[in-house]
Amino acid sequence: MLLEMKHIQGSTVYCDFEIKIVNGEWKSDFMFAINIMETMNELNVKLQGNSLFAHEIYVHVKSFQANLSLFSRQAGENRFCHFLLLKQKTISLEMNG
Secondary structure (H helix, E strand, O other): OOOOOEEEOOEEEOOHHHHHOOOHHHHHHHHHHHHHHHHHHHHHHHHOOOOOOHHHHHHHHHHHHHHHHHHHHHHHOOOOOOOHHHHHHHHHHHHHO
């Protein structure tokens, strides 16, 4: 389990994850990483398709690169329409703020 405590020489030391998860910036970075990993997983599944030709693989990879460029540009503008977790966090911040 991610939040379990480590025991070192009889004292209890909390995991680094447990300490960092309360940091809002770190949490946003973590959500961004999760969203990027989901996108990478989608590419991985596409590349595992049966009987793909080299030009089809190339198209998938170039499309993924274009999406990363788009995501980067939109993140710089604080627009997270392609990142479900960050979009939800932004909406909740707007409602609370």
